[in-house]
Amino acid sequence: MSRPRPRLVVVGNGMAGIRTVEELLQLAPQLYDITVFGAEPHGNYNRILLSMLLSGEKRPEELVLNAPAWYAAHGIELHAGDPVVAVDRSRRVVRSRRGVLRPYDRLLVATGSRPATLPVPGSGLPGVVCFRNIHDVERMLESAGRYRRAAVIGGGLLGIEAANGLARRGMQVTLIHRSHVLLNQQLDGDAANLLARNLEGRGLALRLGAETSAFEGARRVERVRLADGSHVDADLVVIAIGVQPDTALMRASGLYCERGIVVDDTLQTYDPHVYAVGECVQHRQLTFGLVAPVWEQARVCASHLARLGHRRYRTRQSDARLKVTGIDLYSAGDFLGRCGTEDLVLRDPRRGIYKRLVLSGNRLAGVVLYGDARDGGWYFDLINRGTDVGPWRDRLLFGQAYCQPMAAQA
Numbered sequence: 001m002s003r004p005r006p007r008l009v010v011v012g013n014g015m016a017g018i019r020t021v022e023e024l025l026q027l028a029p030q031l032y033d034i035t036v037f038g039a040e041p042h043g044n045y046n047r048i049l050l051s052m053l054l055s056g057e058k059r060p061e062e063l064v065l066n067a068p069a070w071y072a073a074h075g076i077e078l079h080a081g082d083p084v085v086a087v088d089r090s091r092r093v094v095r096s097r098r099g100v101l102r103p104y105d106r107l108l109v110a111t112g113s114r115p116a117t118l119p120v121p122g123s124g125l126p127g128v129v130c131f132r133n134i135h136d137v138e139r140m141l142e143s144a145g146r147y148r149r150a151a152v153i154g155g156g157l158l159g160i161e162a163a164n165g166l167a168r169r170g171m172q173v174t175l176i177h178r179s180h181v182l183l184n185q186q187l188d189g190d191a192a193n194l195l196a197r198n199l200e201g202r203g204l205a206l207r208l209g210a211e212t213s214a215f216e217g218a219r220r221v222e223r224v225r226l227a228d229g230s231h232v233d234a235d236l237v238v239i240a241i242g243v244q245p246d247t248a249l250m251r252a253s254g255l256y257c258e259r260g261i262v263v264d265d266t267l268q269t270y271d272p273h274v275y276a277v278g279e280c281v282q283h284r285q286l287t288f289g290l291v292a293p294v295w296e297q298a299r300v301c302a303s304h305l306a307r308l309g310h311r312r313y314r315t316r317q318s319d320a321r322l323k324v325t326g327i328d329l330y331s332a333g334d335f336l337g338r339c340g341t342e343d344l345v346l347r348d349p350r351r352g353i354y355k356r357l358v359l360s361g362n363r364l365a366g367v368v369l370y371g372d373a374r375d376g377g378w379y380f381d382l383i384n385r386g387t388d389v390g391p392w393r394d395r396l397l398f399g400q401a402y403c404q405p406m407a408a409q410a
Contacts, residue, residue, distance in 0.1 A: 005033045006105035008305065009094055011084045011249065013038025015047055016278025016294045017110030018066055023302030025074060031306060034076045035102050037094070040133060041081030043067045047133070048291060051158070051323050054137050054165030063134075087253040089271055106273060106305060109250055109261060113243035113279035113289070118153065122215030128237045131162050140238065144169040147235035151175075151224045153212055155182040157322055159240035160195075163204055164324045166238070174205040174232045176212060176224065186320045186331045190347075191354050191370040198327055198352075207232065245280045245287050260287045265312040267301035277301050283313060290318050319380045321373065330376035333366035333383045334358055341365060346397045355397055362390035375399040 008024075010017045013036050021034060038044075044066040052058040071078040079096060086095040093103050115130035117123060127147075129139050143150070144166060152163040155177025163175045181192045182199075196206055211227035215237060224232045245260035256262055256270040260282030267275050267283075277297045279288055288294060293315065300313040319332035337343060337358040344357040353371035357364060357379070363386055367379040378400040382389060389396055392403040 005031065007103060008032035008034045008106045008108060009102050009104035010034065010036040010108045010110065011087075011094065012110030012112060012278070012280075013040065013042075013044055013078070013080060014110060014112050014278070015044065015065070015291070016112065016298060017108060018044040019295060019298040020108060020110070020277050020301050020305070021076070023298050024305050027302060027306035027308060029074075032106070034074075035079070035104075036071065036076055037079045037082060037084045037096055037100075037102075039081070039083035040135070042134065043070065043078075043080065045134065048323070050131070050134070050137055051161030051165050053134070054131075054140060054162065055168040055325075056165075057325065060134070084249060087249060087255075089253050089255065089274070092273060104273070106275065108301070108305070109269075109274060109276040109280060110278045111246040111249055111280045114246045115239065116242040116244055118212055118239055118241065120212060120214050122217065122221065125215050125217050125221040126219070127217070127221035127235060128215055128239065131158055131238050131240045132243075140166065140236065141169070143236040144171050148172055149174075149234050150236040150238065151232050151234035152238045152240060153177075153224070154240035154242070155179065155206075155208070156185060156240065156242065157183065157320060159238075160199070161323055162238045162240050163199070164202070166236070167202060167204055171236070172205075173203075174207060174224075174234065175199070176207045176210050176226070176232065178209070178211050180209040182206075182208070183320075183322070183329075183331075186335075187329075187370075188336060188356060188368055191329070191331075191356070191368050194352065194354055194370050195322075195327065195329065243279065243289055245282065247280060250274075250276075250280075258282055265300075265314070266304045266309060267297055267313060268304065275301050275305065284315060286315055290320065292316075292318060317380070317383050319376065321376065328369070328371055328373045330369040330373035331367065332376065332380045333364070334360075335366035335368045337366065344393075344397050357396055359389070359393070362388050362393065364389055364396070 045063040082096045082098045084094045085097050115132045150166045150171040151174045153176050163173045167173045213227045214225040215221050216223050247257040261276040263281045278294050300311040303311045317333045322329040342359045346355040356368040358366035364382045395402040
């Protein structure tokens with residue numbers, strides 16, 4: 001009689017957890033009996049494209065990554081819409097909200113993150129929503145069909161994408177940001193000013209350097225009160241001020257967590273039977289909100305689950321691109337510079353192009369591109385490789401086409 005296969009339970013049916021399962025199936029397709037629990041009543045979908053679903057540029061079916069048939073085809077037991085609510089690490093058993101019990105030999109935690117909220121009066125009023133999943137988009141679209149005025153709190157990537165999407169749906173949108181600089185985590189002041197003018201040209205109203213103090217309304221939100229005493233009328237308020245690792249489940253199990261679930265270079269937690277990937281984890285004091293590091297975590301974690309543990313996760317530079325049609329914007333690395341760095345800047349106001357490269361010696365340390373971001377990936381590769389750009393630094397601002405022949409010789 002053959003021995004039973006070990007049991008892998010995946011807590012979280014999002015992009016990080018299922019990407020790890022996909023990598024595992026490539027390496028060891030018959031190693032585990034796999035069970036997946038997810039909070040949402042869907043298969044796995046591309047959360048990165050939610051802003052394009054909101055704007056009407058994508059249909060719901062275009063977001064699907066793994067439909068229920070994929071799980072069945074790979075012999076995976078899927079419990080969609082039934083999240084795990086308790087983990088007994090001593091007995092190695094999980095329990096779902098519907099009471100389903102599943103034992104595990106290995107547990108993969110991919111609970112993701114939860115949106116940061118504003119602890120101000122009125123935050124529980126109907127019409128105040130976050131922007132995190134398909135259900136949030138559905139609520140926003142329902143409001144867009146009934147009301148005209150919206151306010152978006154947060155001038156980061158997600159906030160700008162939400163504001164643009166609602167404007168494309170015909171709403172009058174005010175974007176409220178506590179900093180005086182849009183995308184202050186991704187852009188310098190010059191690029192942010194160009195972005196602000198572009199957004200205003202699309203009909204968005206901007207309130208920068210503005211602190212939200214309350215949401216007001218009778219039966220539903222009607223306005224956003226700001227700290228200076230002014231207000232913004234709004235029938236819909238979208239809060240997009242960042243995310244926090246979702247550690248509640250594993251904290252309750254007694255697993256060691258700090259800001260996130262602490263993992264080592266193999267993505268193993270303090271419990272050798274438990275691994276974690278994605279936005280819920282903390283690796284070497286860092287947490288994660290972009291997809292590139294999560295994909296690398298999935299590859300490393302899968303190799304160890306497959307018992308081919310030769311990989312180690314190393315944090316790399318990250319890049320950012322705004323997903324708003326008609327706005328070409330990219331940033332990566334140390335784009336603000338520091339003592340000892342040098343800036344190379346190109347401005348072309350007529351074409352609306354701005355480029356800033358930050359050099360540390362003959363190494364590219366950071367880049368900001370606005371209006372022409374075609375070479376973003378190439379610059380990012382130079383940053384990650386630590387390439388000596390000295391031989392063609394006088395051409396570097398003009399992009400790969402002007403430097404590539406010399407780069408190939410170097």
